Amino acid sequence: MHFLLITGFFPDEAQDDSLQFELDITGSEMNEKVAQLIESKPLDEVEPGELLLTLDQVTALENLLDVSFPKGLEYFMGTCATY
Template identity: 60%
Template sequence: MRYLSITGFFPDEKQDDSLQFELKVKDYELSQALAQITESKTLEEVEPGELEMTESQVRQASELLKVDFPKGLEYFIGTRAGS
């Protein structure tokens, strides 16, 4: 089953590429809603790889998931395969 993962990293100018935030979204309905927010596609249509999220998308994802995303990070969303 495919699911979405949101990761957060410091901006490039910090010169620290270590993972600062990770959230796996395995709920199918939430993943579908996130796919619509970030790519205007269904989860099944989202291509493999990662996409940088805009501030607006991060805000919408935060509201949808009821998660406070740490400030000052750049966020990416991508598909993952797993059970």
């Protein structure tokens, strides 16, 4: 089983490549909703790795998750294994 993670970094990694934002998606139901929203497929079909999110996807995630993402960052969605 795995879950989704949203991370944010400054666009210019030469200036600062450190992690600026991190959000673990909790609960299997919410992970399924996020997978459907971003990838249009079930969570168990989401490939490992990171996906650069578009501004529209970030806005949709803010609405779904009821979270304000800091402005000025590039956001990625990745998969993490559960132990």
